[in-house]
Amino acid sequence: MMKEYGLKATRTQLAMAFLFSLSATAALAADVEVKDAWIRGTVTGQQATGAFLEITSKSDAALVGAASPAAAVSEIHEMKMDGGIMKMRAVTRLELPAGKPVQLAPGGYHVMLMKLKQPLKKGESIPLTLQVEGPDKTVQTIEVQAEVRDLTASGSSASEHSKH
Numbered sequence: 001m002m003k004e005y006g007l008k009a010t011r012t013q014l015a016m017a018f019l020f021s022l023s024a025t026a027a028l029a030a031d032v033e034v035k036d037a038w039i040r041g042t043v044t045g046q047q048a049t050g051a052f053l054e055i056t057s058k059s060d061a062a063l064v065g066a067a068s069p070a071a072a073v074s075e076i077h078e079m080k081m082d083g084g085i086m087k088m089r090a091v092t093r094l095e096l097p098a099g100k101p102v103q104l105a106p107g108g109y110h111v112m113l114m115k116l117k118q119p120l121k122k123g124e125s126i127p128l129t130l131q132v133e134g135p136d137k138t139v140q141t142i143e144v145q146a147e148v149r150d151l152t153a154s155g156s157s158a159s160e161h162s163k164h
Contacts, residue, residue, distance in 0.1 A: 031058040032096075032132055037146040039070075039113065039128075040106075040153055042120045049120060050077075051111035051128055051146055052104050057096040064093045064139060065131035068146075072115035079107055088112075093133070106154050124148040 037053040051074075055063065066074045075090045086107075094109055096102050104110045111128065120126060130142045 031134075032056070032061065032130075032142055034130065034142060034144045035101075037128060037144045038149050038153070039120055039126055039146045041122045041148050041151045042116060043151065044119050046119065047116055048112060048114045049116065050106065051113055051126075052106065053111075053128075053144070053146070054101050054103055055096060055130070056099070056101045057132070058098060059135050060098045061096040061135065062093040062133045063096060063102075063130060064133045066111040067129045067131075068111075068113055068126055070117055070120060070126045071113035072117065073113075075112045075114070076109065077112040078109050096132070120148045122148055122150050 033056045035054040035056075037051065039051045040049045042049050051066070051068070063076060066076060068074055076092075076094055077088050078091050078094075079086060079088045081087075090112070091109075094102065094104075102109070111130075125145045125147055128144050128146045130144065131139050132142060133139045
């Protein structure tokens with residue numbers, strides 16, 4: 001009888017630990033809001049495109065990675081002027097200051113999707129997984145669906161939304 005009780009207690013403890021880890025994940029995910037996620041459409045043969053969105057965290061956090069089944073490689077990139085030349089480079093983290101929306105937009109920070117597996121057509125919905133590091137240094141994932149917009153899309157203006 002004692003062994004059975006011990007086994008049940010262990011299962012209960014494991015179940016509680018699992019539920020706690022899920023609630024911690026849900027808590028971080030609830031603390032991060034992603035708006036207006038979209039991806040620029042591509043043409044046949046094009047191997048890369050950008051994903052854009054607005055992300056806000058209730059507490060200090062950092063975007064530390066991204067992934068999508070549409071691309072073999074996904075990286076966080078920064079575009080900025082350097083000596084009169086626009087340069088793009090991968091960054092390992094993008095700080096998300098508490099309560100301040102961070103824009104990932106054309107001409108700035110964005111998620112670069114490379115080695116695309118197929119062309120991305122306007123109107124499709126593509127899964128995008130964001131990896132966010134919380135204040136306690138744990139990394140959680142946030143799943144979003146990104147709408148594929150026209151190849152010439154440049155932002156999320158009201159006029160662009162009316163084109164859909």
